[in-house]
Amino acid sequence: xxxxxxxxxxxxxxxxxxxxxxxxxxxxxxxxxxxxxxxxxxxxxxxxxxxxxxxxxxxxxxxxxxxxxxxxxxxxxxxxxxxxxxxxxxxxxxxxxxxxxxxxxxxxxxxxxxxxxxxxxxxxxxxxxxxxxxxxxxxxxxxxxxxxxxxxxxxxxxxxxxxxxxxxxxxxxxxxxxxxxxxxxxxxxxxxxxxxxxxxxxxxxxxxxxxxxxxxxxxxxxxxxxxxxxxxxxxxxxxxxxxxxxxxxxxxxxxxxxxxxxxxxxxxxxxxxxxxxxxxxxxxxxxxxxxxxxxxxxxxxxxxxxxxxxxxxxxxxxxxxxxxxxxxxxxxxxxxxxxxxxxxxxxxxxxxxxxxxxxxxxxxxxxxxxxxxxxxxxxxxxxxxxxxxxxxxxxxxxxxxxxxxxxxxxxxxxxxxxxxxxxxxxxxxxxxxxxxxxxxxxxxxxxxxxxxxxxxxxxxxxxxxxxxxxxxxxxxxxxxxxxxxxxxxxxxxxxxxxxxxxxxxxxxxxxxxxxxxxxxxxxxxxxxxxxxxxxxxxxxxxxxxxxxxxxxxxxxxxxxxxxxxxxxxxxxxxxxxxxxxxxxxxxxxxxxxxxxxxxxxxxxxxxxxxxxxxxxxxxxxxxxxxxxxxxxxxxxxxxxxxxxxxxxxxxxxxxxxxxxxxxxxxxxxxxxxxxxxxxxxxxxxxxxxxxxxxxxxxxxxxxxxxxxxxxxxxxxxxxxxxxxxxx
Numbered sequence: 001x002x003x004x005x006x007x008x009x010x011x012x013x014x015x016x017x018x019x020x021x022x023x024x025x026x027x028x029x030x031x032x033x034x035x036x037x038x039x040x041x042x043x044x045x046x047x048x049x050x051x052x053x054x055x056x057x058x059x060x061x062x063x064x065x066x067x068x069x070x071x072x073x074x075x076x077x078x079x080x081x082x083x084x085x086x087x088x089x090x091x092x093x094x095x096x097x098x099x100x101x102x103x104x105x106x107x108x109x110x111x112x113x114x115x116x117x118x119x120x121x122x123x124x125x126x127x128x129x130x131x132x133x134x135x136x137x138x139x140x141x142x143x144x145x146x147x148x149x150x151x152x153x154x155x156x157x158x159x160x161x162x163x164x165x166x167x168x169x170x171x172x173x174x175x176x177x178x179x180x181x182x183x184x185x186x187x188x189x190x191x192x193x194x195x196x197x198x199x200x201x202x203x204x205x206x207x208x209x210x211x212x213x214x215x216x217x218x219x220x221x222x223x224x225x226x227x228x229x230x231x232x233x234x235x236x237x238x239x240x241x242x243x244x245x246x247x248x249x250x251x252x253x254x255x256x257x258x259x260x261x262x263x264x265x266x267x268x269x270x271x272x273x274x275x276x277x278x279x280x281x282x283x284x285x286x287x288x289x290x291x292x293x294x295x296x297x298x299x300x301x302x303x304x305x306x307x308x309x310x311x312x313x314x315x316x317x318x319x320x321x322x323x324x325x326x327x328x329x330x331x332x333x334x335x336x337x338x339x340x341x342x343x344x345x346x347x348x349x350x351x352x353x354x355x356x357x358x359x360x361x362x363x364x365x366x367x368x369x370x371x372x373x374x375x376x377x378x379x380x381x382x383x384x385x386x387x388x389x390x391x392x393x394x395x396x397x398x399x400x401x402x403x404x405x406x407x408x409x410x411x412x413x414x415x416x417x418x419x420x421x422x423x424x425x426x427x428x429x430x431x432x433x434x435x436x437x438x439x440x441x442x443x444x445x446x447x448x449x450x451x452x453x454x455x456x457x458x459x460x461x462x463x464x465x466x467x468x469x470x471x472x473x474x475x476x477x478x479x480x481x482x483x484x485x486x487x488x489x490x491x492x493x494x495x496x497x498x499x500x501x502x503x504x505x506x507x508x509x510x511x512x513x514x515x516x517x518x519x520x521x522x523x524x525x526x527x528x529x530x531x532x533x534x535x536x537x538x539x540x541x542x543x544x545x546x547x548x549x550x551x552x553x554x555x556x557x558x559x560x561x562x563x564x565x566x567x568x569x570x571x572x573x574x575x576x577x578x579x580x581x582x583x584x585x586x587x588x589x590x591x592x593x594x595x596x597x598x599x600x601x602x603x604x605x606x607x608x609x610x611x612x613x614x615x616x617x618x619x620x621x622x623x624x625x626x627x628x629x630x631x632x633x634x635x636x637x638x639x640x641x642x643x644x645x646x647x648x649x650x651x652x653x654x655x656x657x658x659x660x661x662x663x664x665x666x667x668x669x670x671x672x673x674x675x676x677x678x679x680x681x682x683x684x685x686x687x688x689x690x691x692x693x694x695x696x697x698x699x700x701x702x703x704x705x706x707x708x709x710x711x712x713x714x715x716x717x718x719x720x721x722x723x724x725x726x727x
Contacts, residue, residue, distance in 0.1 A: 034046040034047065034048070034065050035068065038173070041175055041176050041177050042173070042174070042175050042176075043072075043174055043176075044078075044171050044172060044173050044174065045065050045067070045152060045171070045172045045174065046065075046080075046169065046171055047063065047065050047091070047152065047154035047169045047170045047171070047172060048063070048080070048154070048167045048168070048169035049061060049063055049103060049154070049156055049166055049167050049168055049169055050063060050102050050103055050167065051165035051166070051167050052103060052162070052165065052166055052167075053162045053163060053164070053165055053166070054158045054160075054161055054162045055161065056161060057159060057160055057161060057289075057290075058087075058157070058158075058159060058288065058289045058290055059105055059157075059158045060105065060106045060155060060156070060157050060158075060288075061103055061104070061105055061106070061155070061156050061158065062097075062098075062103060062104055062105075062106050062111075062112055062153055062154065062155045062156075063102065063103040063153070063154045063156075063169075064094075064097040064151045064152070064153045064154075065151065065152050065153070065154070066150060066151055067143050067144050067145075067149060067150055067151065067152055069143075069144040069145070069176065070144050070145045070146050071142065071144045071145075071146050071147065071176065071178065072142075072143050072144045072174045072175070072176055073140030073141060073142055073143070073174060073175050073176070073177070073178065073179055073182075074123065074124075074135070074140055074141035074143060074172055074173065074174050074183075075134065075135050075139075075140045075173055075174065075175055075179075076132065076133060076134040076135060076172075076173035077091070077124050077126070077132060077133045077170055077171070077172060077173070078132040078170065078171040078173065079126050079130065079131075079132065079170050080168060080169050080170060080171060081126070081156070081168035081169065081170070082129065082168070082479060083127070083128050083129045083478075083532055084477075084479065084532055084549045084550065085158065085160075085162065085166055085168060085550075086156055086157065086158065086159075086168050087127065087157040087158065087159040087290065088125065088126060088127035088128075088157050088222075089125065089126040089127070089154065089155065089156050089157070089168070089169075089170060090122060090124070090125050090126075090155040091122070091123040091124040091125070091152060091153070091154060091155075091170060091172070092112055092113060092120070092121065092122055092123060092152070092153040092155065093119060093120075093121045093122075093123050093141070093143055093147075093149035093151070093152055093153075094112070094113035094114070094119060094120055094121075094149065094150070094151045094152075094153055095113070095114070095119045095120075095148045095149065095150055095151075096113065096114040096116065096150070096151070097112075097113060097114060097151050097153060098111040098112055098113055098114050099111065106155070112153060112155060113153070119147070119148040119149050121149075121184070121185065122185050122187060122298070123141055123143075123152065123185065124170070124185075124254070125220055125222070125254070125298055126170065126253065127222070127253075128250070128253075128529075128530060129478055129479070130253030130254075131253065133218075133253065133254050135183060136217060136256075136302075138179045138180050138181055139179055139181045139182070139183050139217070139302045140174075140175065140179045140181075140182065140183060141182070141183045141184070142182050142305075142308070143174070152172060154169055154170060156168055156169075159290055160548060160550065160552065178305065179305065180304070180305055181302040181303065181304060181305060182302060182303055182305045182308040183300060183301065183302045184214075184300075184301055184302075184303070184308075185298055185299065185300050185301070186214075186216075186298075186299040186300075186301055186312070186313055186314070187296065187297070187298055187299070187312075187313035187314070188205050188232060188270075188272035188295075188296065188297040188298075188299070188313065188314045188315075189205070189294075189295060189296050189297075189313065189314075189315055190203045190204075190205055190274070190286060190295040190315070190317050191286055191315065191317075192286065192317055193274075193276075193285070193286050193293070193295060193317070194283060194284075194285055195226060195276045195278045195283065195284040195285070195293060196278070196283055197278060197280055197281050197282060197283060198278060198279060198280075198281075199278055200275065200276065200277050200278075201275075201276045201278070202273055202274070202275055202276075202319075203273065203274040203275075203276065203286075203295040203317070204271065204272070204273050204317060204318060204319050204320055205271070205272050205273075205295075205314050205315060205316055205317055205318070206269060206270070206271050206314070206316060206318040206320055207269070207270050207314035207316055208267070208268070208269050208270075209264050209265070209266060209267070209268045209269075209270055210266050210267070211266065211309060212266075212303060212307045212308075212309055213263050213264065213265045213266070213303070214263065214264050214301040214302070214303050215261050215262075215263045215264070215301055215302055215303070216243055216244075216257060216261075216262065216264065216299045216300065216301045217256065217257055217261065217300060217301065217302060218254040218255060218256050218257060218299075218300040219232065219243065219244035219246070219254065219255060219257065219297065219298060219299050219300065220246075220253065220254045220255070220296075220297075220298040220300075221244075221245075221246040221247070221248045221296070221297055221298075222248055222294060222296040222297075222298070223248040223274055223276070223293060223294055223295060223296070224290055224291075224292065224293050224294055225249075225290070225291075225293075225531065225573060225595065226276040226277060226278050226280075226284060226293055226573075227248040227249070227274055227275070227276055227293065227294075227295070228247065228248075228249070228275050228276070228277050228573075229245060229246070229247060229248075229273075229274070229275040229328060230245070230246055230248050230272070230273070230274045230275075230295070230296070230297050231244065231245035231246075231272065231273050231297070231328050232244055232245075232270065232271065232272040232273075232297045232299060233270070233271045233272075233322065233326060234262055234264055234268055234269075234270060235268065235269040235270070235271060236265075236267075236268050236269075240271075240322065240323050240325075240326035241262050241326070242326055242328065243257065243262060243299065244257055244297070244299070245328045248274075249530045249570060249573065250530075254298070254300055264301075270314055271320050271322075272295075272297040272314065273320075273322075274295035274296075274297075276293060276295075277573075279574070279593040279596075279598065279600050280593065280595060280596055280598075281596055281598060291595070334569070334572055334574070334591060334601070334641065335641070335642040336589075336603045336604075336624060336625060336639035336640060336641055336642065337604070337639065337640055337642055338603075338604045338610065338611075338637065338638075338639055338640075339624070339637075339638045339639070339640040340610065342406055342638040342640070343406055343635055343636065344364070344366060344399070344401045344406045344408070344635075344636050345401070345406050345407055345408050346366065346368070346399055346401070346408060348370050348371070348395050349366070349368050349370075349634055349635070349636075350368050350369040350370040350371060350372065350373060350634050351368065351369040351372075351373055351374060351375075351615070351629075351630040351634050352366060352367070352368050352369075352615055352616055352628025352629055352630060352634060352635075352636060353367045353368060353369055353419075353420035353421045353422065353423070353615070353616065353628070354367040354420065354421060354422040354423035354424075354433070354434075354473075354616045354628070355367070355423065355616045355617060355618040355626050355627075355628045355636070356423045356424050356425045356618050357403070357425060357618050357619075357620050358400070358425055358429055359425060359426070359427055359428070359429050361403075361620045361621055361623075362403075363400045363401065363402070363403070363409060363410075364400070364401040364402070364403040364618070364620065364626055364636075365398065365399070365400055365401075365423055365425055365431070365618075366398075366399045366400075366401055366628065366636060367397060367398055367399075367413075367420045367421075367422070367423035367433055368397050368399070368420065368628075368634070369393070369397065369419060369420050370393045370395050370397055371393070372391060372393060372418060372419060374419060374630070375630075379419065379437065380437075383461065384439075384461040384469055384470060384488075384489055385459065385460075385461060386418060386419070386437040386438075386459060388418075389418075389459055391418050391437075392415050392416070392417065392418055393413075393414065393415070393416075393417050393418065393420075394414055394415060395411075395414055396411035396412050396413050396414045397411075397413045397414070397417060397420055398411065398412045398413035398423065398431060398433065398444075399411045401636075403620050403623045403624070403626070403638075404623065412431075412444065412447075412449050413433075413444075413449075416435075416442070416451070417433070417435045417437075417438070418435060418437035418438060419435055419436045419437035419438075420433065420434075420435055421433075421434045421435060421436045421470075421471070421472050421473070422434040422471070422472055422473035422474055422485070422524065422525075422616075424473070424474050424475050424476065426476040427476075427478065428445075429446070430443055430444065430445050430446075430476075431443070431444040431445075432444075432474045432475075432476060432482075433474070434471040434472060434473060434474055434484070434485075434487075435471075436470035436471065436472065436487070436488060437459075438456070438458055438459060439456050439457065439458070439459065439460060439461050439462075439467065439468045439469060439470065439471065440454055440455065440456035440457075440458060440468070440471070441454070441455040441456055441468070441471055441474050441482075441484055442454050442455075453500050455468075455482070455484070455496060455500055456468045456471065461489060463489075463490055465494075465502040465505075466502075468484065468486045468487065468490065468494070469486065469487060469488065469489030469490045470486075470487045470488035470489055471484050471485065471486045471487040472485045472486070472487035472488060472521075472522060472523050472524060473485035473487070473522070473523070473524045473525045474525070475525045475526065475527040475534060476527075477527060477529065477532075477549055478529055479498075480497070480498030481495060481496070481497055481498065481503065481549065482495065482496040482497070482498070482500070483495050483525060483527070483534055484496070484525075485522040485523065485524060485525045485536065485537075486522065487521075487522055487523075488521060490509075490522075491507060491508075491509035491510075491519040491520060491521070491522060492505045492506065492507045492509075492519065492522065493505065493506045493507055493519075493522065493525070493534070493536060493547060493551070494506075495551065504551050505551075506547060506551035506552075506553070507519040507522070507536075507545075507547075507553070511540075511541060513541060513543065513558065514543075514556060514558070515556065516545055516546070516553035516554060516555055516556045517545060517547070517553030517556075519536065519538055519545065520538050520539070520540050520541045521538065521539040521540050521541075522536060522537070522538065522539075523537045523538075523539035523563070523564055523565070524536075524537040524539075524563075524564065524565045524566050524616070525537070525566070526566040526567050526568045526575070527568060528568045528570070528594065529570070530570060531594075532548055532549045533546055533547060533548050533549070533554075533594075534546075534547045534548075534549065535547075535566050535568060535575055535594065536566075537563045537564065537565060537566045537577070538556075538563070539562050539563060539564060540562055542558060542559050542560065542561055542562055542563055542579075543556050543557065543558055543559070543563070544556065544557045544559060544563060544566065544575065544577065544592070544597065546594070555597075557592065557596075557597025558597065559577055559579070559590060559592065559597075559599070560579060560585065560590075561579035561580070561585055562579055562580060563577050563578070563579055564578055564579060564580060564614065564615055564616070565577065565578050565614070565615065565616045565617045566617075567617050567618055567619050567625075568594070569591075569619050571621055572591075573594065574591045574592060574593065574594070574600060575591070575592040575593075575594050576589055576590070576591055576592075576617060576619055576625060577589070577590045577592055578590070578614045578616075578617050578627060580612070580613045580614065580615075581611065581612055581613070586611065587611035587612060587613070587614055588602045588603065588604070588611070589602065589603045589604075589614075589617065589625055589627070589639065590602050591603075603625070603639055604639070610637070611627065611629075611637060612629060612631040613629060613630050613631035614627040614628065614629055614637065615628050615629065615630040616628040622641055622643060623640070623641060624638050624639050624640040624641045625638075625639040625641075626638055626639075627639070
């Protein structure tokens with residue numbers, strides 16, 4: 001997400017959007033004090049936002065740093081930012097910044113580099129807590145006065161409003177020793193893609209290369225929420241070679257290309273494709289905000305230093321067909337069938353409090369109550385204190401199960417729990433559990449049988465920082481922060497750091513429908529790591545609240561019936577939710593679009609389902625959804641995932657437009673199409689003779705491929721100048 005290609009209309013830069021609020025200071029030096037020597041011949045530039053705040057969502061701030069060297073070479077990047085605050089970062093190299101201030105708001109994507117300068121290029125990109133990046137040995141980005149890159153600019157996209165000052169940024173590692181190979185970034189990007197509701201759309205760009213040989217060595221993919229895959233290919237003499245492909249919902253770092261290098265030479269065709277899957281009810285377009293979309297493939301390359309030329313990129317949208325051998329398959333859409341034959345081999349299984357899965361999804365984790373049945377007696381007094389404080393479960397009630405065979409592989413937890421409720425397994429396979437009778441949350445590390453961290457005060461319900469009241473659920477983010485659904489009495493979400501230190505509590509008790517953050521019974525939490533949000537199940541209100549990791553509630557979605565459990569499915573960008581059966585409605589799993597709250601599908605489809613009171617659920621990729629019952633007979637249901645053959649990428653749009661259209665109508669359309677095709681072929685033949693030896697549109701070594709409907713060079717220039725490509 002960044003600057004469009006050079007556009008003459010942006011030459012006269014407007015003043016900062018809100019100078020009174022941002023108070024950028026005039027500075028000819030532009031952060032000269034940011035350079036620090038590391039060792040002989042090595043130094044770093046600290047690129048930082050100067051303690052900024054933002055006034056609205058989706059602000060793009062830029063801060064420049066001068067490179068006070070004739071020649072320097074970037075060999076690495078170390079991010080100093082967290083995805084809890086920063087959506088993404090771009091690093092630019094410029095001859096002259098667009099403005100001579102300490103930082104500014106670029107508004108709707110314009111005004112990073114002054115286009116009167118010789119150079120405007122992207123040098124690096126970061127998002128989703130990607131780690132540091134080191135360039136290969138003997139490769140570096142040339143910056144400094146002799147490279148016409150006098151400034152390195154930090155652009156930070158803040159998705160949410162910042163009320164506290166932030167100094168996120170990047171440490172740029174440089175050397176003064178010239179490497180034998182120089183690096184650059186080549187960008188594929190689209191600007192005109194339109195994604196209709198409930199459709200799968202390909203965004204394609206194609207170019208012909210006509211400059212000095214370059215060798216790609218790393219790539220990065222970037223879209224917003226609807227992108228499921230971004231890929232690029234080299235085509236040489238009819239043979240296609242995949243350069244890189246990635247899921248843009250995973251950490252958006254630069255990935256080194258594997259295997260033999262694939263040099264790009266004069267005459268090669270280059271193609272890139274973004275695949276978008278929309279379950280929205282509205283049309284989505286390419287744009288600057290998080291609710292818009294983008295299609296970017298960043299290709300990092302190197303050239304021999306003696307021949308180096310700074311390449312630009314490819315922005316020419318043109319449909320293409322990928323040969324069968326070079327295609328990249330898409331993930332299957334979710335479809336499930338109740339497997340009545342599957343059951344876990346747990347002999348003393350009681351009510352199922354919670355379900356989760358191991359980090360690698362090889363194990364189902366069942367947290368059950370054995371002989372302690374919450375429905376059989378009065379467990380709590382009027383102050384929510386458990387009556388029988390000796391009723392600890394003597395069996396191992398945290399059980400690891402093979403999700404295919406149902407065999408038990410491991411069990412722990414005896415003599416630690418009275419009334420198990422929620423369970424969560426983090427990225428390091430630590431086990432997190434809640435017990436509503438103890439009013440506590442516990443963490444078990446690795447194979448340990450004793451908890452390494454306990455939050456809450458045993459047997460004491462309360463509302464302060466050290467007490468919970470029947471905590472229902474727990475999740476942990478990638479940075480180690482702990483979020484607890486608290487729960488049956490307190491109607492709040494409580495946040496702690498990795499060491500158990502209180503950070504904050506969020507939500508207001510109440511039963512007002514449609515009010516984000518007004519919570520009733522907080523029964524479950526699930527986390528969307530990519531978008532840095534938590535979905536909160538408000539059980540009795542039948543609502544799903546959306547809360548970012550800073551505790552801000554941004555939306556609420558209503559669902560049919562009480563919502564007992566949630567699970568975010570990152571592979572499909574959907575929320576799975578489950579309710580319980582009543583006199584008029586059977587229990588169902590609902591797949592919900594997280595942005596709109598729209599129910600995409602429900603399972604099982606039959607009204608005579610065996611589900612009664614599913615209390616919890618979890619999803620294991622390509623195996624199925626598992627549901628835990630609290631009604632007798634206590635069991636774990638398995639909705640097995642049906643893996644259907646995915647349509648080829650090149651069939652996607654064709655099938656969308658031709659499905660449900662009568663064949664006779666298509667035949668008529670085809671016949672009518674013959675007449676203009678014949679006419680156009682005659683016109684094209686005559687024009688080709690006139691322009692036999694004339695290049696069609698050449699820009700920085702990338703020649704636009706002629707389309708069937710090609711217009712004149714002057715018309716294409718006009719289209720290019722007035723289009724906006726988002727990075």
